[in-house]
Amino acid sequence: MxxxxxxxxxxxxxxxxxxxxxxxxxxxxxxxxxxxxxxxxxxxxxxxxxxxxxxxxxxxxxxxxxxxxxxxxxxxxxxxxxxxxxxxxxxxxxxxxxxxxxxxxxxxxxxxxxxxxxxxxxxxxxxxxxxxxxxxxxxxxxxxxxxxxxxxxxxxxxxxxxxxxxxxxxxVINDNPDYKFEIGKGIVLREGKDVTIVATGLEVSESLAAAEKLAADGIDAKVINIHTIKPIDEELIVAAAKETGKVVTVEEHSVIGGLGSAVCDVLSEKLPTPVLKIGVMDTFGESGPAVELIKKYGLDADSICEKVKAFVK
Missing domain, CATH: 3.40.50.970 (Thiamin diphosphate (ThDP)-binding fold, Pyr/PP domains)
Structure with missing residues (x-):
């Protein structure tokens, strides 16, 4: 490979x-x-x-x-x-x-x-x-x-x-001829029926890897890349929530005010849905190698997988 x-x-x-x-x-x-x-x-x-x-x-x-x-x-x-x-x-x-x-x-x-x-x-x-x-x-x-x-x-x-x-x-995950970037439009990277994972930034690739791990455990996760957090793709988020019934947001940002909050704003108004926000909790970071910090703060594929499993089951 x-x-x-x-x-x-x-x-x-x-x-x-x-x-x-x-x-x-x-x-x-x-x-x-x-x-x-x-x-x-x-x-x-x-x-x-x-x-x-x-x-x-x-x-x-x-x-x-x-x-x-x-x-x-x-x-x-x-x-x-x-x-x-x-x-x-x-x-x-x-x-x-x-x-x-x-x-x-x-x-x-x-x-x-x-x-x-x-x-x-x-x-x-x-x-x-x-x-x-x-x-x-x-x-x-x-x-x-x-x-x-x-x-x-x-x-x-x-x-x-x-x-x-x-x-x-x-x-690099978007190097395909069908890729199209449009401000305000999310992209479905993986179809699934059990839970929707909405991610942004470097957490998109981590979420895709987590979805593969979840599949091995019998959990079929839909993965959406939200590159534009404002204006956010309300239609896609609501449709995905309706389809899977549960939503997980993943971001390399505080869980306060970021992607998770934006998704919750949409769903609380248009389709109340259980949401799990994965990101940096109410804390500051610290000095250390980037990859190790991502793991320590629960933003790597393994951590995402475990949190989604607990949320779904």
């Missing part, structure tokens, strides 16, 4: 920006002194005249991006999720969200898989924060293919977009 190809979605972001820049001369990329880590350095090398390093001043960078957007250009403002959603929240809300400026935010190093950088840099709250901003599109791609597609879709979308990318290399 050939080894599964893995790539970090932050790498995908950098590559996609270069491809986008070749096609559209209105694309401008901004960074906050992290071009090597966010991979926007690729764009800087290809288009130095369209790259702005704002230094360690994330709030100012968002303001600059908002100003650039008013000239008709399409700015991609890039930094770690902790700084984009956390430190610069006020500027994102008031300078991007409120005036509906056409700014795209590329937030890398999200979630517990930031690893050794520890709790201060492991942003498990960004989806919750960005969901609350009126009109903000929130995207959390599962792999390289999806991350690249998200960047192009963000460019085409008129209005603010927040994209969440990771540091850890993850399996």
């Amino acid at each position: 050939s080894e599964v190809k893995k790539i970090a979605t932050r790498e995908s972001y950098g590559n996609a920006l270069v491809e986008l820049g070749k096609l559209h001369d209105d694309v401008v990329v901004l960074d906050a002194d992290l071009a090597g880590a966010t991979k926007t350095g690729m764009f800087k090398k290809a288009f130095p005249e369209r790259f702005i390093d704002c230094g360690i001043a994330e709030g100012n960078m968002i303001g600059v991006a908002a100003g650039i957007a008013t000239t008709g250009k399409v700015p991609f403002a890039s930094t770690f999720a902790m700084f984009a959603a956390g430190r610069a929240f006020e500027q994102v809300r008031n300078s991007v969200g409120y005036p509906k400026n056409n700014v795209k935010i590329g937030a890398t190093h999200a979630g517990i898989s930031v690893g050794e950088d520890g709790a201060t840099h492991q942003c498990n709250e960004d989806i919750a924060l960005m969901r609350t901003i009126p009109g903000m599109v929130v995207i959390s791609p599962a792999d390289d293919v999806e991350a690249r597609a998200a960047v192009f879709a963000a460019y085409e979308h008129q209005g603010p977009v927040y994209m969440r990318f990771g540091r850890l290399a993850v399996p």
